[in-house]
Amino acid sequence: MFLRLTTASRTLVRYLYRRGLYVVMALVLAMGIGLATPTPSQANLLELLFQGVRYIQLSNMSDRDEVALGSQIDQQLKAQGVTIYRGNPAINEYVNAVGQRLAATSDRPQIPYTFQVVADDSINAFATTGGFVYIQTGLLRAAANEAELAGVMAHEIGHITGRHVINRMQQAAIANGIAGALRVRQDTLVNLGMQLALELPNSREAEYDADRRGFVNMGRAGYDTTGFITFMQTLERRGGTPPEFLSSHPNPGNRVSNLQAMHNEGTFAANAGVGTDAAAYQAIIRGL
Numbered sequence: 001m002f003l004r005l006t007t008a009s010r011t012l013v014r015y016l017y018r019r020g021l022y023v024v025m026a027l028v029l030a031m032g033i034g035l036a037t038p039t040p041s042q043a044n045l046l047e048l049l050f051q052g053v054r055y056i057q058l059s060n061m062s063d064r065d066e067v068a069l070g071s072q073i074d075q076q077l078k079a080q081g082v083t084i085y086r087g088n089p090a091i092n093e094y095v096n097a098v099g100q101r102l103a104a105t106s107d108r109p110q111i112p113y114t115f116q117v118v119a120d121d122s123i124n125a126f127a128t129t130g131g132f133v134y135i136q137t138g139l140l141r142a143a144a145n146e147a148e149l150a151g152v153m154a155h156e157i158g159h160i161t162g163r164h165v166i167n168r169m170q171q172a173a174i175a176n177g178i179a180g181a182l183r184v185r186q187d188t189l190v191n192l193g194m195q196l197a198l199e200l201p202n203s204r205e206a207e208y209d210a211d212r213r214g215f216v217n218m219g220r221a222g223y224d225t226t227g228f229i230t231f232m233q234t235l236e237r238r239g240g241t242p243p244e245f246l247s248s249h250p251n252p253g254n255r256v257s258n259l260q261a262m263h264n265e266g267t268f269a270a271n272a273g274v275g276t277d278a279a280a281y282q283a284i285i286r287g288l
Contacts, residue, residue, distance in 0.1 A: 061166060063111050063130075070130025072190045074114070077128075077197065085117040085137055087287070092117050094284050095135055095153075098146065102154050103131070105220040107161035107213060115153070123235070123243035126197050127156040129165045134197075139245065140285050144234070147227025147275030150218050152245075155228070158213030164206040165197075207249055208258065215259055219268030223275045229259045 061069075078084065085092065099115030113131035120136040127133045133156045135149075143149040159165065169189055202210070211228075219225045233256055235243050 063108075066163075066166065067111055067130035069189055070114075070128050070132045073128045073197065074132050076190050077134075082134070083119045085119040087119070091140070091285060091288065095140070095149075098150055099133060099153050099157075102150060102157055102217055102221050106154075106157050106217050111160075113157070113160075124245045125152050125156050127159045127165070128197050129160070131160055133157065133160070137288050141288055142234070142243070143231060143281070145227065145276045145278045145281045147218075147224045148231035148234075149227075149281075150221070150223045150275055151214065151225070151228025151231055154214035154218040154221070154223075155210050155249075156214075157217060158210035159202070159206065161213055161217075162206065162209050164202060164210065168202075168206075202249060207255065211255060211259060212262070215262050216267075219271060222271055224271050224273055225259075225263050225268050226272075227275060229256060229263060232256050232259065 095117050096115045099113060103109060103113040111131045113133065115133050115135065117140070118134050118136045121138040122136055123138045123142045124136045125134060125139050133153060135153065135156075139152060140149065143152070215225055215228055218228060235246055236256065
């Protein structure tokens with residue numbers, strides 16, 4: 001059945017048709033701007049589209065973008081000299097297994113986590129965005145048992161679940177005047193992420209938050225939470241130059257007491273002794 005349109009109706013249809021095209025064009029431009037929006041003083045939209053430059057909005061970064069950024073930071077770290085340990089594949093598999101156990105009970109289990117062992121004798125661990133965690137061989141040797149290792153790894157996962165690196169990127173971008181509406185070039189973020197991972201210490205607030213998140217997470221994963229406490233106590237007692245872990249992770253005197261207070265609450269008392277077998281741990285890491 002066909003309807004006869006009046007002149008006014010035909011005029012309205014043509015108007016809506018044109019408006020519809022404008023809406024489509026606006027949506028296409030909006031999608032482009034979302035992927036590549038410079039500040040007015042940089043390049044215009046068409047130039048950026050041709051150059052393939054990508055901008056990321058830090059204030060509302062998706063999990064997918066965060067993982068992709070973490071992957072690029074990971075590649076840059078390796079290009080700049082971070083060497084992944086290849087001596088004994090079983091040790092890499094072991095560290096990954098501990099990490100995945102913790103990741104499954106973390107506050108952000110939906111993102112993929114990558115746990116890697118770094119061939120470096122310094123006692124340190126660090127994390128970037130999107131689930132990338134690095135444990136140095138020196139820290140593996142310094143840990144007395146799996147629960148101590150799990151405590152450190154849970155702490156690093158806590159930095160990821162708390163989005164601490166993203167927050168630091170946002171603060172650094174604003175401080176350096178490189179953020180237009182909190183959108184920053186992706187290559188700029190990769191370089192900044194590498195610097196944050198290797199050189200710049202976390203804030204005291206971020207450390208407290210990562211401690212709390214890590215402590216709760218390792219308890220949920222079934223580990224004896226005293227492992228995190230004893231590891232920190234061991235590092236504090238070391239003479240001479242403080243371990244790198246305490247340099248990159250500021251260590252106010254009350255961090256251990258805060259952890260002890262959480263443990264004394266008894267939330268995870270049922271986990272007592274889980275992961276504290278020193279002989280079993282030493283057998284696994286033997287040969288490092």
